Amino acid sequence: MSQPAYKRILLKLSGEALMGDDAYGINREVVAGIVNDVVEVTRIGVEVGIVIGGGNIFRGMAGAASGMDRATADYMGMLATVMNAIALADAFRAAGVNARVQSALRIDQVVEPYIRGKAIRYLEEGRVVIFGAGTGNPFFTTDTAAALRGSEMGADIVLKATKVDGIYTADPKKDPTATRFQRISFDEAISRNLAVMDATAFALCRDQRLPINVFSLFKSGALKRVVMGEDEGTLVYC
Numbered sequence: 001m002s003q004p005a006y007k008r009i010l011l012k013l014s015g016e017a018l019m020g021d022d023a024y025g026i027n028r029e030v031v032a033g034i035v036n037d038v039v040e041v042t043r044i045g046v047e048v049g050i051v052i053g054g055g056n057i058f059r060g061m062a063g064a065a066s067g068m069d070r071a072t073a074d075y076m077g078m079l080a081t082v083m084n085a086i087a088l089a090d091a092f093r094a095a096g097v098n099a100r101v102q103s104a105l106r107i108d109q110v111v112e113p114y115i116r117g118k119a120i121r122y123l124e125e126g127r128v129v130i131f132g133a134g135t136g137n138p139f140f141t142t143d144t145a146a147a148l149r150g151s152e153m154g155a156d157i158v159l160k161a162t163k164v165d166g167i168y169t170a171d172p173k174k175d176p177t178a179t180r181f182q183r184i185s186f187d188e189a190i191s192r193n194l195a196v197m198d199a200t201a202f203a204l205c206r207d208q209r210l211p212i213n214v215f216s217l218f219k220s221g222a223l224k225r226v227v228m229g230e231d232e233g234t235l236v237y238c
């Protein structure tokens with residue numbers, strides 16, 4: 001049987017996608033589907049760290065737009081990602097898989113704090129590690145947290161599972177003529193200002209020579225295909 005192309009992955013899950021067709025919050029069926037996909041790749045020996053977004057609950061930019069202090073709003077956004085992380089860990093528990101949540105902001109009664117060495121040990125033991133609270137700093141996003149944790153964990157690739165099936169010449173939700181890249185270099189993605197991921201995340205991954213693959217969270221079997229090195233989504237390379 002063929003082997004996975006990557007031994008350790010950092011999976012960035014869209015917070016917004018967790019809503020499914022609901023107007024807000026966490027759709028249990030969507031979460032269960034994600035858990036199944038992740039369990040499938042852990043069964044072939046892939047070590048999985050997850051960074052989860054918070055767009056289904058709260059984004060700092062939205063708070064700031066309605067007059068809140070931006071840093072205060074960002075802390076709320078980070079707490080939203082912790083809620084998603086806890087919901088995801090609970091869904092892993094229901095599926096019989098041991099997942100640990102580590103938070104970049106300390107909430108010790110609820111989840112463990114982020115400790116790099118411990119997270120690496122969990123991954124080596126085959127546990128799924130869910131990183132909540134982004135980077136722990138306002139003015140950043142969970143895309144940057146994925147690039148950061150991916151670099152710290154020594155991941156082979158960052159996988160961004162989102163609402164679109166790859167990186168396009170323009171936002172495909174706004175421009176129906178946009179076309180998808182099969183592969184794109186970091187330099188080109190940054191110079192074209194492709195807003196599928198923030199520039200800080202692209203730049204950190206480029207500096208660390210950590211490739212990214214952007215693919216659809218809703219396409220059946222897509223995660224496994226990416227992990228097996230098959231042509232799926234868009235690969236961003238150095």
Ligand SMILES: Nc1ncnc2c1ncn2[C@@H]1O[C@H](COP(=O)(O)OP(=O)(O)OP(=O)(O)O)[C@@H](O)[C@H]1O
Binds near residue numbers: 053054166
């Ligand atoms: N060039 C592009 N190619 C593909 N998608 C793009 C592009 N430009 C903008 N987008 C948009 O970026 C979105 C993905 O990024 P976004 O940060 O909004 O979501 P996410 O990271 O998946 O969710 P969350 O922030 O809730 O975790 C896509 O849904 C798409 O509409």
Ligand SMILES: O=c1ccn([C@@H]2O[C@H](COP(=O)(O)O)[C@@H](O)[C@H]2O)c(=O)[nH]1
Binds near residue numbers: 053073077081133136
């Ligand atoms: O490092 C970080 C990560 C996130 N935030 C805040 O959380 C929300 C939700 O994250 P998304 O990446 O948008 O899903 C984000 O809008 C920020 O407000 C942060 O401050 N720092």
